[in-house]
Amino acid sequence: MKPQLGSLLSINQLTTEQIEAILALARRMDPDRPSQLLHGKRVVLLFYEASTRTRTSFEFAAKALGAVTTLVTATSSSIEKGESLIDTGWTVESIGADVIVMRHPNSGSAHLLARYMTVPIINAGDGMHQHPSQGLLDALTILNHKKELRGLRVVIVGDVYHSRVARSNAELLSRFGAEVVFCGPRDFVPEIAATLAPGVVVNHDLNAALQGADVVMALRVQKERLAGRHHSVEDYIAHYQVTPQRMKLAKPDAILMHPGPVIRGMELTSEVADGPQSCIHEQVRNGVKTRMAILAMVLGAAH
Amino acid sequence: MESLLIQRGRVIDPASGVDAQMDVLLRGGRVVDVAPAGKLRGQAKQTVNVRGAIVAPGLIDLHVHLREPGQLHKETIASGTGAAAPGGFTSVCVMPNTLPVNDSAEITRWMQAPQRSAIVNVFPIAAATVGSAGEKLTNFAALKKAGAVAVSDDGKPILDDRLMRTALQAAARLKMTVVQHAEDTRVTAGCSMNYGATSFRLGVHGMPNSAESSVVERDIALARATKGHVHVAHLSTREALEAVRAAKKAKLRVTAEVTPHHFTLIDENVGEFNAHYKMNPPLRSVADRDALIEGIIDGTIDAIATDHAPHAFHEKQVEFERAAFGITGLETALPIVLTVLHHHFKLPLWRIIELLSVNPAKIFGLTGRGTLAKGSHADITIFDPKKKWTFDASQSMSKSKNTPFDGWNFTGRAVVTIVGGNVVWEA
Numbered sequence: 034m035k036p037q038l039g040s041l042l043s044i045n046q047l048t049t050e051q052i053e054a055i056l057a058l059a060r061r062m063d064p065d066r067p068s069q070l071l072h073g074k075r076v077v078l079l080f081y082e083a084s085t086r087t088r089t090s091f092e093f094a095a096k097a098l099g100a101v102t103t104l105v106t107a108t109s110s111s112i113e114k115g116e117s118l119i120d121t122g123w124t125v126e127s128i129g130a131d132v133i134v135m136r137h138p139n140s141g142s143a144h145l146l147a148r149y150m151t152v153p154i155i156n157a158g159d160g161m162h163q164h165p166s167q168g169l170l171d172a173l174t175i176l177n178h179k180k181e182l183r184g185l186r187v188v189i190v191g192d193v194y195h196s197r198v199a200r201s202n203a204e205l206l207s208r209f210g211a212e213v214v215f216c217g218p219r220d221f222v223p224e225i226a227a228t229l230a231p232g233v234v235v236n237h238d239l240n241a242a243l244q245g246a247d248v249v250m251a252l253r254v255q256k257e258r259l260a261g262r263h264h265s266v267e268d269y270i271a272h273y274q275v276t277p278q279r280m281k282l283a284k285p286d287a288i289l290m291h292p293g294p295v296i297r298g299m300e301l302t303s304e305v306a307d308g309p310q311s312c313i314h315e316q317v318r319n320g321v322k323t324r325m326a327i328l329a330m331v332l333g334a335a336h
Numbered sequence: 337m338e339s340l341l342i343q344r345g346r347v348i349d350p351a352s353g354v355d356a357q358m359d360v361l362l363r364g365g366r367v368v369d370v371a372p373a374g375k376l377r378g379q380a381k382q383t384v385n386v387r388g389a390i391v392a393p394g395l396i397d398l399h400v401h402l403r404e405p406g407q408l409h410k411e412t413i414a415s416g417t418g419a420a421a422p423g424g425f426t427s428v429c430v431m432p433n434t435l436p437v438n439d440s441a442e443i444t445r446w447m448q449a450p451q452r453s454a455i456v457n458v459f460p461i462a463a464a465t466v467g468s469a470g471e472k473l474t475n476f477a478a479l480k481k482a483g484a485v486a487v488s489d490d491g492k493p494i495l496d497d498r499l500m501r502t503a504l505q506a507a508a509r510l511k512m513t514v515v516q517h518a519e520d521t522r523v524t525a526g527c528s529m530n531y532g533a534t535s536f537r538l539g540v541h542g543m544p545n546s547a548e549s550s551v552v553e554r555d556i557a558l559a560r561a562t563k564g565h566v567h568v569a570h571l572s573t574r575e576a577l578e579a580v581r582a583a584k585k586a587k588l589r590v591t592a593e594v595t596p597h598h599f600t601l602i603d604e605n606v607g608e609f610n611a612h613y614k615m616n617p618p619l620r621s622v623a624d625r626d627a628l629i630e631g632i633i634d635g636t637i638d639a640i641a642t643d644h645a646p647h648a649f650h651e652k653q654v655e656f657e658r659a660a661f662g663i664t665g666l667e668t669a670l671p672i673v674l675t676v677l678h679h680h681f682k683l684p685l686w687r688i689i690e691l692l693s694v695n696p697a698k699i700f701g702l703t704g705r706g707t708l709a710k711g712s713h714a715d716i717t718i719f720d721p722k723k724k725w726t727f728d729a730s731q732s733m734s735k736s737k738n739t740p741f742d743g744w745n746f747t748g749r750a751v752v753t754i755v756g757g758n759v760v761w762e763a
Binding site: 042117118119137139140141142144145149159160161162163194197200223225226228229 | 531532533536537538539540608609650653654655656657658
């Protein structure tokens, strides 16, 4: 059975079977052994927001499958001249895009574009809403180390409120029966966050949250988002920084993840980022494989 | 002199306690007589046979944006009143957030001039502060003389305590109402919807209930201190409702309106970023919606008003967070009220007429309206509460089609709308 994907906008949109199919295909993908699976396909990378790993890995993924890519950014195009998102999408589609990979600062922008385009849209991050390819590559990474997602305790610590990565991860992990613990100060982890999906809980005490954790996922914390709130950078570090001592509270075989970009000395220490439990580089490598699988599925070339 | 006899209707005039098969005679823009069926035969040149439909005092919408002057691509006074008539509204009270802001007697008069081609009565609500900038009060006396029925900085709430206090005092001296869009904009900056599970899931900043209720509570305290009349526009939260309920118990001059969308829809209806469900105040939770219905039924809520807010396609078909706030409402208000409040919640028709006509007239002191008593204005809404129909937004008389109610099936609608004794719309 070949699951029909259409656009990839959010984790919730995917069936469990579709998620499993993407992960299975991603495991078979190898960026070092290029293929011509997407030969002749045109992939437009429409980036309204800065990005290093997502943009580069989508580009490498497309090229590893024989597709052609072109990058459109907000500062070097008609977008700067006030063209609407829908008009930009129509332009890109008319020029001949087979798929549009979009990063955008507004939540819901990928849904908006998908409503008006005939080509599929891959959401490469929309505001605080979703980052489905990250959720999928994170699941792939966890499954490289754990037998199954069911029953795992995954602690996501940091600025959950502003994080599309946290939302995509929690929705995917919850679907497969993992327990997701959102952890951070109240401004970053409001109580309402627990309503996101079944099995999601909120805990403001990192030391307690880490007890028995199988996966510790730290999120980027921007200094400017701490400014003007009830706590200082020092407070955040004191209570929520992932340190070697704190990692000891988790299970001995727990893995440490971070979607990047990592702010060393803020959300985690270098010892943890570069330590034996860290899977940060593996996540980035899996990003290319996962995005190869997503492109193949969305363009109907998966087999 | 023009005369018109409305025959075979069921007249419901709560202000005079009438609910009976009566005929209504209009002449010279006034109601001349209301008498048992047949008694007035032959007294008018023209007759309308309404065959059992409800004959009510004309509906009055306390909260409408007609966008003229300044934003004619969204709506004009002619097109907006053109949508009011099929909605059964004989009068619309229009908000001052035009371009320029209606903060002068000159603009107030300009809006009411015959050249605007309004087909229903237009009653301007003037700005409470110059340019609605929240700094200096406008000249309430001059505005009232020019025809303004109330003052408001709708959309730009008066947050400064002293300014709101002086506004209430100045308005009280002139027996005018201050209408407040209650929103603490210091808290809601950057927000696009209600704060709750849906806003969190969508990754959109949400407005907490307290941003509304804190301003309502403050305004009630000032109404108590000044003896002024504050009218809460589009009340949307259970906390604000509770505050109004308490204020009424304390016999303060506080009134409140609720929109049809706030007692019908909830924040979850935003779904996957549908901008037709984006308005301010935002759609709230189930608990809030249910509280509003209770407040309407128990009389805490005085009026239903539309907050008709037309926007062009290109202002809605953008990123959700950048989309304009607001939906149209003139053509769907009475149908929603009849379908939801009357048929589903069994609110009697005379109460519906109170909410849409009698009380709105009282709130803004529109004498001779909201009633069919002899001598009152010949503004009459005739509606069929049983008529089943489907709303098609593309057929709307408004210039804009931004409504979440496209394709909704309703039971009940206006069939004849009469303004000043003239039939301005007929189904």
